Amino acid sequence: MSARSKTLAERQEAFLASVLDEGTPAPEGWGNRQAAGMAVYRGNYRSALMGALAETYERTALYLGPELFARASINHAIAHPPSGWTIDEVGAGFDQTCAAMFGENPEVAELAWLEWAMLELATAPDCAPLTPQDFASASAEFGEEDWAGLRLGFQPRVSVRVVAHDLEAIWRALPERHEQTTLVEPRACVTSREDERPTFTLLEADHAPAIAAMQQGASYGELIAILLGDNSDPGPDDIQNAAMRAGAMLGAWLGEGLITAINP
Amino acid sequence: MAIQPDPIAPFSGFGLGLRRTHYDDFLAGGVPVDFVEVISENYMIEGGRQLRILEQVRRDLPVIIHGVSMSIGSARGLDGDYLAKLKRLEQRIDPLWVSDHLCWTRTSAHNSHDLLPMPLTREALQVVCDNIDHAQSVLGRAMLFENPSSYLTFPEDEMSEWEFLSEMAQRTGCYLLLDVNNIYVSSQNHGFSAEEYLAGLPLDRVRQMHLAGHDPATPERDIIIDTHDREVIEPVWALYAKALEMLPHLPAVMIERDEHIPPVGELISELDRAREIADRAMEPA
Numbered sequence A: 001m002s003a004r005s006k007t008l009a010e011r012q013e014a015f016l017a018s019v020l021d022e023g024t025p026a027p028e029g030w031g032n033r034q035a036a037g038m039a040v041y042r043g044n045y046r047s048a049l050m051g052a053l054a055e056t057y058e059r060t061a062l063y064l065g066p067e068l069f070a071r072a073s074i075n076h077a078i079a080h081p082p083s084g085w086t087i088d089e090v091g092a093g094f095d096q097t098c099a100a101m102f103g104e105n106p107e108v109a110e111l112a113w114l115e116w117a118m119l120e121l122a123t124a125p126d127c128a129p130l131t132p133q134d135f136a137s138a139s140a141e142f143g144e145e146d147w148a149g150l151r152l153g154f155q156p157r158v159s160v161r162v163v164a165h166d167l168e169a170i171w172r173a174l175p176e177r178h179e180q181t182t183l184v185e186p187r188a189c190v191t192s193r194e195d196e197r198p199t200f201t202l203l204e205a206d207h208a209p210a211i212a213a214m215q216q217g218a219s220y221g222e223l224i225a226i227l228l229g230d231n232s233d234p235g236p237d238d239i240q241n242a243a244m245r246a247g248a249m250l251g252a253w254l255g256e257g258l259i260t261a262i263n264p
Numbered sequence B: 001m002a003i004q005p006d007p008i009a010p011f012s013g014f015g016l017g018l019r020r021t022h023y024d025d026f027l028a029g030g031v032p033v034d035f036v037e038v039i040s041e042n043y044m045i046e047g048g049r050q051l052r053i054l055e056q057v058r059r060d061l062p063v064i065i066h067g068v069s070m071s072i073g074s075a076r077g078l079d080g081d082y083l084a085k086l087k088r089l090e091q092r093i094d095p096l097w098v099s100d101h102l103c104w105t106r107t108s109a110h111n112s113h114d115l116l117p118m119p120l121t122r123e124a125l126q127v128v129c130d131n132i133d134h135a136q137s138v139l140g141r142a143m144l145f146e147n148p149s150s151y152l153t154f155p156e157d158e159m160s161e162w163e164f165l166s167e168m169a170q171r172t173g174c175y176l177l178l179d180v181n182n183i184y185v186s187s188q189n190h191g192f193s194a195e196e197y198l199a200g201l202p203l204d205r206v207r208q209m210h211l212a213g214h215d216p217a218t219p220e221r222d223i224i225i226d227t228h229d230r231e232v233i234e235p236v237w238a239l240y241a242k243a244l245e246m247l248p249h250l251p252a253v254m255i256e257r258d259e260h261i262p263p264v265g266e267l268i269s270e271l272d273r274a275r276e277i278a279d280r281a282m283e284p285a
Helices: A008-020 A032-056 A058-064 A066-079 A087-091 A094-101 A106-122 A132-138 A144-149 A167-173 A207-215 A220-228 A236-256 B020-028 B049-060 B080-093 B122-139 B161-172 B180-190 B194-199 B234-246 B264-282
Strands: A152-154 A160-165 A182-194 A197-204 A259-262 B013-017 B035-039 B063-066 B098-101 B104-106 B111-116 B144-146 B175-179 B206-211 B252-255
Touching: A008 A032, A008 B111, A008 B122, A032 A058, A032 A066, A032 A087, A032 A106, A032 B111, A058 A066, A058 A106, A066 A094, A087 A106, A087 B111, A094 A106, A106 A160, A106 A167, A106 A182, A106 A197, A132 A236, A132 A259, A144 A220, A152 A207, A152 A236, A160 A167, A160 A207, A167 A197, A182 A207, A207 A220, A207 A236, A220 A236, A236 A259, B013 B264, B020 B049, B035 B252, B049 B063, B049 B080, B063 B080, B080 B122, B122 B161, B144 B206, B161 B175, B161 B194, B175 B180, B180 B194, B180 B206, B180 B234, B194 B234, B206 B234, B234 B264, B252 B264
Parallel strands: B013 B035, B013 B252, B035 B063, B063 B098, B098 B144, B144 B175, B175 B206, B206 B252
Antiparallel strands: A152 A259, A160 A182, A182 A197, B104 B111
């Protein structure tokens, strides 16, 4: 097939393949001028992706240093060429690239996860969190059934995961590096937004599955069941303890400004 | 056949791109510009500080939304999610106009996040016109398209870029964003006359002009690269003056800086030069 008989779609596929991979054969009919121009487009592509990753993962870059961060960025961009219209998307999954590359330093992947979660929050829909007083007023007349069926609306794009490292200490210390950042026991890292500012906090680890379940629509009664865990025959004390734990969690979530609605 | 969109009335003035480093300057007021231009994709979001600041700036100044990812030359058509989000921003900001580039950025599988060159063929022109009709129909308004800088031409080209742009504007009712630096860069890279380019355009369709700096050719690389990271050079100022003499009216003129962004005062000084040249070029003979 000659170059002239190819469709525009085919030419564009071939052109972009050549931008992504310099090993791809040049399109038919191309000479040195086109090859020189293609080198500019390849350079633009790489610098755009590297720039976007550096902007999104500013703290991960500081933590790793420029050489390791550049290596991670190149690996990520080659393995995950972007497909979406926003260049920010090139950063999706970078924590997994870091986990694969820096297995002996798992805090790197946790830090990258945190930066991505913070970026997501920065452009999330604006919302007004309920204060503890708002919640107390709204639930003042609740009966037992109301509590059991209570569902909560969370700030949009709140993220949570269990982490094994003191991300607060790592975050504060940058560009210096803390040598000892492993937590005594894992914690739940929860991101949220205070007005327009993305932020995060470390809570007890059992907050992670609890928040995840409530974000997916679990009721307060179901939360208590989750907290009872594998206990298939709970006694009154077990139920009382689980209810108290759920109440403490709810208080923490309200204190952190995570809750925006009751029974949304 | 698509319905021709309503005309865009001329707007004369001098402006800057609204960049994050200058947010505080614009919020404080007193930056002497007639409009600002923003990169659409940075504000096609659901909330947060950037959007709030844009809405605040919009209370005082007309805003132009200028995209880099519509990919109007994509043979696979336009991205519906992108158009929906752009429409939402357009409704939120009520801009002077919406613009993008004569280029393509993606295939069905990947996005280059760069302004890739169009082959200048009848087939490509049909694709571009169909896509412009689609975009203008979704937005409910005419758009502007910018002439890009390019670093290669295609063996299969069947017309010049100015012929392509002219027919595109005539067939779709779209308008032109004339990037003077891009004309200079491409003319140097491909060896055509910038004056001939200007003379071949339907200049009554020009509603905006961009002025920017670029990375010159080097002994190792004989291609000029459009970088928006430094001051406008003298030949580009001269081409700007020449273009103004040929235009029927003064358009919206702006300095475009995306890298190594200096304090806003430095850009205003450069914009002042654009004003002075316009004063001289547009004064009655």
